[in-house]
Each structure stands twice: as C-alpha cells, then as structure tokens.
Amino acid sequence: MVKTKQQKIKDFLINNGVIIIMFVLVIYTGFTSDNFLTFNNLNNILMNMSSRLVIALGIAGCVITAGCDLSAGRTIGFAACIAGTLLQRMDYSKKFFPNMPPMNLFLALLVVMGVCALCGSITGFFIAYLSVPPFIATLAMMEIVYGVCLIFTNATPLGGYVSSYTGMATGSFLGINYLIWIAIAVAAITWFIFNMTRHGKYMYAIGGNPQAAEVAGVPVKWTLILIYMKASAMYGLAGFMLGAKAGGASVNLGYGYEMEAIAACTIGGVSVTGGRGRVSSAIIGVAVFELLKAALQYLGVNANAQYIAIGVIIFIAISLDIRKYVAKK
Amino acid sequence: MADYKLELKGVCKSFPGVKALDNVQLSLRPGTVHALMGENGAGKSTLMKCLFGIYKMDAGEVYLDGEKIVVNNPDEAMKKYGIAMVHQELQPVPARSVGENMFLGRFPMKHIGPFKMIDHKTMYAETEKWLKEVKMDFDPKAQLGTLSIGQMQSVEIAKAVSQQAKVVIFDEPTSSLSDNEVEALFRIMNDLRDKGVAMVYISHKMDEIKRIADDITVMRDGTYIGTWPASEMTTDDIIKKMVGRELTNVYPARESKPGEVILEVKGLSSIHEKSFQNVSFSIRKGEILGFGGLVGAQRTELMEGLFGIRKVASGQIFVHGKEVKIRRPADAMKAGIGLITEDRRGNGIFGCLSIKDNVGVAIYNKHLKAGFVLNHKVINGIVDENIKKLSIKTPSMKEHISNLSGGNQQKVIVSRWLANDPDVLIMDEPTRGIDVGAKHEIYEIMCNLAKQGKAIIMISSEMSELLGMSDRIYVMCNGKMTGEITDTNDMIQENIMSFATKF
Numbered sequence: 001m002v003k004t005k006q007q008k009i010k011d012f013l014i015n016n017g018v019i020i021i022m023f024v025l026v027i028y029t030g031f032t033s034d035n036f037l038t039f040n041n042l043n044n045i046l047m048n049m050s051s052r053l054v055i056a057l058g059i060a061g062c063v064i065t066a067g068c069d070l071s072a073g074r075t076i077g078f079a080a081c082i083a084g085t086l087l088q089r090m091d092y093s094k095k096f097f098p099n100m101p102p103m104n105l106f107l108a109l110l111v112v113m114g115v116c117a118l119c120g121s122i123t124g125f126f127i128a129y130l131s132v133p134p135f136i137a138t139l140a141m142m143e144i145v146y147g148v149c150l151i152f153t154n155a156t157p158l159g160g161y162v163s164s165y166t167g168m169a170t171g172s173f174l175g176i177n178y179l180i181w182i183a184i185a186v187a188a189i190t191w192f193i194f195n196m197t198r199h200g201k202y203m204y205a206i207g208g209n210p211q212a213a214e215v216a217g218v219p220v221k222w223t224l225i226l227i228y229m230k231a232s233a234m235y236g237l238a239g240f241m242l243g244a245k246a247g248g249a250s251v252n253l254g255y256g257y258e259m260e261a262i263a264a265c266t267i268g269g270v271s272v273t274g275g276r277g278r279v280s281s282a283i284i285g286v287a288v289f290e291l292l293k294a295a296l297q298y299l300g301v302n303a304n305a306q307y308i309a310i311g312v313i314i315f316i317a318i319s320l321d322i323r324k325y326v327a328k329k
Numbered sequence: 330m331a332d333y334k335l336e337l338k339g340v341c342k343s344f345p346g347v348k349a350l351d352n353v354q355l356s357l358r359p360g361t362v363h364a365l366m367g368e369n370g371a372g373k374s375t376l377m378k379c380l381f382g383i384y385k386m387d388a389g390e391v392y393l394d395g396e397k398i399v400v401n402n403p404d405e406a407m408k409k410y411g412i413a414m415v416h417q418e419l420q421p422v423p424a425r426s427v428g429e430n431m432f433l434g435r436f437p438m439k440h441i442g443p444f445k446m447i448d449h450k451t452m453y454a455e456t457e458k459w460l461k462e463v464k465m466d467f468d469p470k471a472q473l474g475t476l477s478i479g480q481m482q483s484v485e486i487a488k489a490v491s492q493q494a495k496v497v498i499f500d501e502p503t504s505s506l507s508d509n510e511v512e513a514l515f516r517i518m519n520d521l522r523d524k525g526v527a528m529v530y531i532s533h534k535m536d537e538i539k540r541i542a543d544d545i546t547v548m549r550d551g552t553y554i555g556t557w558p559a560s561e562m563t564t565d566d567i568i569k570k571m572v573g574r575e576l577t578n579v580y581p582a583r584e585s586k587p588g589e590v591i592l593e594v595k596g597l598s599s600i601h602e603k604s605f606q607n608v609s610f611s612i613r614k615g616e617i618l619g620f621g622g623l624v625g626a627q628r629t630e631l632m633e634g635l636f637g638i639r640k641v642a643s644g645q646i647f648v649h650g651k652e653v654k655i656r657r658p659a660d661a662m663k664a665g666i667g668l669i670t671e672d673r674r675g676n677g678i679f680g681c682l683s684i685k686d687n688v689g690v691a692i693y694n695k696h697l698k699a700g701f702v703l704n705h706k707v708i709n710g711i712v713d714e715n716i717k718k719l720s721i722k723t724p725s726m727k728e729h730i731s732n733l734s735g736g737n738q739q740k741v742i743v744s745r746w747l748a749n750d751p752d753v754l755i756m757d758e759p760t761r762g763i764d765v766g767a768k769h770e771i772y773e774i775m776c777n778l779a780k781q782g783k784a785i786i787m788i789s790s791e792m793s794e795l796l797g798m799s800d801r802i803y804v805m806c807n808g809k810m811t812g813e814i815t816d817t818n819d820m821i822q823e824n825i826m827s828f829a830t831k832f
Contacts, residue, residue: 198697201690212670212678215636215676217658217662276681
C-alpha cells in the first residue's frame with residue numbers, strides 16, 4: 001500500500017509525538033522566560049539528567065527482558081550512603097568511621113558498585129533460577145536494601161565529604177561537568193554492550209521470546225543474572241554521583257527514582273512487553289522528563305501540579321507508543 | 330419428528346489457499362454416539378468450529394430437530410440450541426472453584442434489598458447435584474486446578490448436562506486420560522445415550538471407537554467419505570477409508586545414499602511416565618528419517634528431550650559413536666544437533682526482532698573479535714548468504730521477521746540452524762501452516778541438505794509428507810516406539826496407521 005502524504009505526516013506525528021510536544025514546550029519556554037535557554041541552565045539540566053540517565057540505562061536492560069526493577073531507588077540511596085561513609089573528611093565532627101582515613105575515590109566507587117552488583121545478582125538469581133517474577137523479586141530486594149541501609153547508617157544523614165568527592169560534581173573538563181562526562185561514557189558503554197556483544201543480543205532475544213531463546217541455545221538464566229547485576233552496579237554509580245552532587249546523603253536519597261526511570265524508558269520507546277528498546281530511547285525519555293520538569297518550573301507552574309503534568313505526559317506517551325506496535329499487527 | 334437430532338449439510342469452508350471443507354455432511358441420530366474420524370488435518374475440528382459458529386461457513390446448512398438454525402457463536406449454540414462441546418484442550422479457570430467454573434457467565438443471583446448478589450449456596454448445591462448426575466462426587470468448592478484432567482473434563486460434561494444439552498461434542502476427550510478415567514467417561518456417555526442425547530465423538534483410538542460408537546463418519550482431506558453403522562466396520566475398513574488417497578507428486582525426487590551412523594539414541598526415557606519411554610533409534614549421514622504417529626504420540630517431547638529442553642530420566646545419546654551428555658540446548662548444539670520446533674510462534678521466532686537477529690542468535694557465540702565484540706561483518710555475510718541460498722523473500726535482513734509470510738519465517742529458522750552447521754537437523758512439523766509453494770521449497774531444502782551429508786529427522790503428522798520424504802520411518806504411539814519401516818515397499822499408510830494406533 002502506498003501511503004499518501006497526509007498519512008505519512010500523520011504517522012510522523014504519532015511516532016514522534018512526545019518529542020514534538022517537548023520541542024514545542026522548550027521553545028515556548030525559551031521565548032517566554034529569559035534564563036531558560038542559557039548555557040548555565042542547560043548545563044544544570046544536563047547535570048540533573050546525568051545520574052537519571054545512568055539509572056534509566058540500567059533499568060532499560062531489565063525492561064527489555066520484559067522485567068522491571070523496583071529496587072533501583074533504594075539501591076541508589078544505599079550506594080550514596082556507603083560512598084558517604086567511605087569518603088568523609090578526617091576533621092568532620094560526625095564522621096561515621098572516626099578513625100578511618102578517607103578512601104581513594106576510585107576504590108570507593110568500586111566498593112559501592114561491587115556491593116550493589118551483589119544485591120542485583122541475588123535478585124537476578126531469584127528471577128532466573130527460581131522463576132520469581134521480576135516485579136516481586138525486585139520489590140523484595142527493595143525492602144531488604146532499605147532495611148540494610150537503615151541499620152548500616154542508623155538513619156543518620158551523612159556529610160563532610162572530602163573535596164575530591166564533591167569535586168566530581170563541581171569540576172569540569174572542556175567546560176562540561178564531570179557528571180555529564182560520566183553519563184556520556186556510560187551511555188557509550190551501554191550502547192556497545194547492547195549492540196556489539198552477544199550479551200546484548202541475548203538480552204533482546206530473551207525479551208522477544210524466552211522460549212525461543214532457550215531453544216536457540218541462549219544461556220537464558222545466566223544472562224538474566226548478568227542483566228540485574230549490571231543494572232544494580234549502575235544504580236551504585238548513580239548513587240555515587242548523586243551523593244557527590246548533593247554533598248551529602250541520607251537513607252531516603254533516590255526514593256521513587258525507579259518509577260521515573262521506568263517511565264522515562266517507556267516514554268523513549270523501550271517496550272514493557274520486552275524485546276524493544278535502545279540506548280537512545282533511555283536518553284530521549286530522560287531528556288523529556290528533565291526538560292519537562294525544568295520548563296514547568298520556569299513557566300511558574302505550581303510544584304504540586306507538576307506531578308499531574310508528568311502523569312499526563314506518561315499517559316500520552318505510552319498510548320502513542322503502543323499505537324505504533326498495535327497498528328503493525 | 331425428524332429422524333436426526335442434528336444434521337449438517339453441504340458444509341464448505343475455505344481458508345486462503347486451502348479448501349478445508351468441501352461439501353461435508355454429518356447426521357446425528359438421537360441417543361447415539363457418532364464417531365467422526367479422519368487423519369490429522371482431515372477437517373474434523375474445522376467442521377466442529379463451523380457448527381459452533383467459531384468459523385463462518387462459506388456454504389452449508391445446519392438442522393436441529395429438522396428445523397434450520399444458524400449458530401453465530403459457541404455461547405448461542407449452548408444457550409439457544411443446547412449444543413455443547415467438551416474440548417480437546419480444556420479452557421476453564423483453574424484458579425477458581427468447581428462451582429464457579431460450572432456457572433461461569435450464568436451465576437445464580439439473589440436479591441438482598443436493592444442489591445443483586447451471587448447466590449453461592451444455590452450455586453454449590455446445584456453443582457453438587459449435577460456432579461452426582463455424572464457420577465462424580467468431589468467437593469464443588471475445590472479449586473479446579475487441583476483436579477485431574479479427567480475430573481476437569483467431567484466438570485465440563487456436568488456443565489453441559491446441567492444446561493440440558495441435547496447434543497454434546499467430544500473432541501479427543503481421552504487423549505490425556507488414564508484408563509480408569511476413560512472408563513468413567515464411557516459410563517457417563519452411556520448414561521447420556523440412554524437419556525436420548527446425541528453425541529459426536531472425535532478420536533483416533535480404534536478400540537474406543539469400536540466400544541462406544543454407534544455410527545461412524547469418515548472424513549478425508551476436507552471431504553465427506555461416508556457414514557456406516559459401527560457394527561459393520563472392522564478396524565481395517567476404517568483405516569482404509571481414512572487414508573485411501575493417491576500420493577500427490579509434490580516431493581522432489583532424490584537418490585539417497587545413507588552413510589555411517591551419526592546419531593544413536595538408546596533407551597531415552599522422560600521423567601514423566603506418560604511421555605516418551607525407552608525410545609531407541611539411530612540415523613545415518615545423508616538420511617531423511619521420518620517420525621510418524623498421531624498427535625500426542627510424544628514425538629515432539631522426545632525430540633525436545635534429545636535436545637535438552639525437557640528433562641530425561643535415563644538413556645544414552647551417541648554422536649559419531651561417542652557418548653554425549655545433553656542437559657541444555659547449548660550442549661546439543663555443541664554436539665552438532667539443530668532443532669526446528671513445531672510451534673514456530675511459541676518457541677521459534679523472535680517476532681519483534683530483525684531477520685538478522687533471528688538467524689544470528691544461534692551463532693553470536695561463534696563470531697567474536699577479541700573474545701567479546703560481535704563480528705558484525707562476518708555475521709552479516711552469513712545471514713546474507715542464507716537469505717540468498719534459501720531465497721527468503723525480504724527487502725533486507727533488517728526487516729522484522731513478523732512481517733514475513735509463514736513459509737519465509739520458517740526459512741529464516743532453517744537459516745538459523747544452517748548458520749550453525751549441524752550434522753543432524755531435527756525438523757518438527759516443518760511445513761505446518763505454510764502454503765503449498767513454500768512447502769515444496771522446504772522439501773527441496775531438506776533434500777539438498779541430505780545430499781550434503783546432513784542427517785535430517787522429520788516429525789510429520791501429514792501422512793503423504795511422511796511417505797513422500799522419508800528414507801525410513803519410525804512410528805510412535807503414546808510415548809513408545811511401535812514400529813520401524815525400512816522397506817520402501819512397506820511404506821504405505823495402512824502400515825503406519827496400524828502402528829500409530831497400537832495402544
């Protein structure tokens with residue numbers, strides 16, 4: 001069937017609906033408020049995006065296999081807390097480990113990511129080998145991680161970080177903040193994993209049809225564990241970044257971020273039914289979210305009403321996205 | 330009063346490219362069991378689906394008690410005309426109680442003030458009454474899923490009886506029943522017969538037919554062959570009527586020169602008692618080995634066991650004379666075995682992925698740079714070569730596989746395994762659901778592979794395909810190997826049928 005010009009335009013509008021709405025909103029905000037389209041503000045938005053993108057890229061792997069990860073938010077909080085305890089100044093009065101000198105920054109990051117990866121691999125084990133649905137398994141891990149974090153920190157907020165740690169969020173290279181560089185690097189590595197390694201291909205295969213994947217000789221169970229492990233390690237990195245940016249951490253850091261990350265992925269086109277999604281999907285989704293938040297703020301929309309706006313965007317975006325695939329059948 | 334309770338006359342039904350039913354008739358006398366027989370694909374289920382309005386018939390009429398009726402859907406068939414069906418695959422709600430299943434969609438209600446509520450007391454009392462009616466006494470409040478398949482079936486029957494069904498269709502009801510459960514079912518059927526209910530009984534099991542049926546109608550290739558009183562037909566007569574057809578010449582001619590034995594299976598048994606038990610066979614290089622049998626003969630399960638998808642309790646597998654342990658598909662692939670599954674949608678294709686990924690998934694492991702980076706250049710080359718070699722009709726390898734026709738999808742799956750270069754390729758119903766032209770292409774591919782020295786195991790429920798393609802045929806029945814046919818002169822449908830219905 002040859003499509004008429006009108007149909008083509010309609011298809012284009014439907015397929016890129018959310019992005020178009022975003023552009024319109026950004027341009028409108030840019031014209032009506034003076035400070036929106038400035039370097040500083042954009043840099044700010046990108047900095048906010050950076051940790052969110054790392055979370056979304058982690059969760060994207062889970063969603064592509066038709067799973068999800070509810071433990072992301074709590075894992076991020078846990079990661080930030082661990083990082084905080086390891087990287088406090090010696091002269092800080094409420095130091096968590098009073099006699100321990102601050103750890104090397106990279107070593108601390110490694111420890112944080114390692115601990116988180118362990119949590120993720122446990123979740124992955126339950127999902128892969130004991131067939132616990134991802135929704136439930138990650139819910140369980142969410143509770144466990146939160147509990148462990150509460151016991152570990154005694155629910156006291158952490159602060160007094162060494163300058164090298166906070167410098168991660170303030171320093172820049174080529175005029176671009178380190179956090180943004182990290183997000184770019186993570187996106188590049190994730191793209192590489194998704195497209196250039198068999199692990200990535202297996203991930204798509206499992207999401208597309210787990211039974212067929214098994215018949216085709218894909219190590220389904222091991223791949224699933226790796227995916228959840230990798231995702232958790234990325235939440236660890238995100239928590240580390242957020243701690244640096246805030247200059248402190250508490251147990252409630254990251255709470256609810258998993259929902260926003262899942263929503264961002266789906267807005268960008270990662271299918272919750274599995275098998276579909278790219279790195280660009282996560283980037284678009286996170287960009288839509290952060291730009292929307294910033295634009296609404298600049299337009300002077302009531303902070304509480306912003307939640308409603310975000311909910312509406314999710315409704316519209318997912319309905320449009322589903323339309324693409326329903327129409328194809 | 331009409332002689333027949335239910336009559337179907339001149340039923341025709343076409344699907345794209347296939348004439349599934351051609352002028353078929355069926356006449357049920359009240360108070361009898363009417364056996365409807367035919368090979369797999371003869372059109373029995375299609376005919377029943379037409380009767381229930383699941384398919385719309387192209388031509389044909391249905392008479393109930395001599396009056397013409399039009400059935401639009403299964404619900405109407407039951408509620409308006411009292412025609413019920415006990416399915417081959419039951420479709421109840423296993424997580425709910427027996428009573429709820431029986432009254433699903435027609436719960437007894439009671440009024441409490443302005444509210445309408447489900448009357449649980451009446452529902453369970455009624456359920457108990459009807460279960461007694463079919464000589465069953467289990468708890469109507471029990472969760473349906475906890476019952477055996479036979480018990481679930483009797484719930485379905487009780488449901489039909491409770492709705493005063495005058496016609497009941499049994500579609501292969503005994504395929505998953507134990508002997509005792511079959512006896513119970515026959516008792517119920519005899520009861521219903523005494524009550525004047527007309528029944529259609531679809532089954533492949535000859536001994537059952539001889540025991541329960543009053544009349545027999547035979548169908549073949551979507552046409553009506555005839556109706557006879559059961560008492561006048563011997564088992565051999567029935568088989569002859571079912572298969573008596575000329576082989577059409579769609580199978581490519583080839584010379585087979587089987588070489589040394591590649592794969593040998595000894596005493597393979599499933600962990601499930603009712604699945605394949607103690608099966609042994611071997612296959613040579615360049616041989617096409619057919620596996621015949623009826624649906625439910627456990628051929629698919631056997632191959633899945635061999636391939637490491639299903640658990641095996643005992644047995645040995647030898648490849649090139651060396652014993653191999655196969656615990657998962659990856660092991661089987663390493664041993665040089667490939668499996669094209671029967672259920673293409675279920676565990677064959679990745680619908681939302683490209684042709685490239687559908688082929689590549691089995692070889693991504695093999696083509697890596699520096700041990701972990703996919704060598705897309707080589708993989709693309711292999712995929713491209715296969716698209717050309719098997720003439721897969723597609724604009725590019727990036728096309729989603731779900732956009733291809735069934736035949737082309739099947740060729741993509743074949744490519745997946747060819748890319749892996751197996752010595753033994755198992756093809757489970759390789760031509761199911763694909764059109765005649767594509768079928769021929771698949772046959773040619775199979776012949777070419779055999780010529781290259783690959784060993785091919787083909788499971789087929791299509792008799793002519795089995796006879797037309799195989800060098801040698803094994804026949805299975807109820808999980809056991811019942812026969813091996815090596816002499817081409819013995820390769821006639823009657824022989825296979827008698828092996829396939831041995832138990």
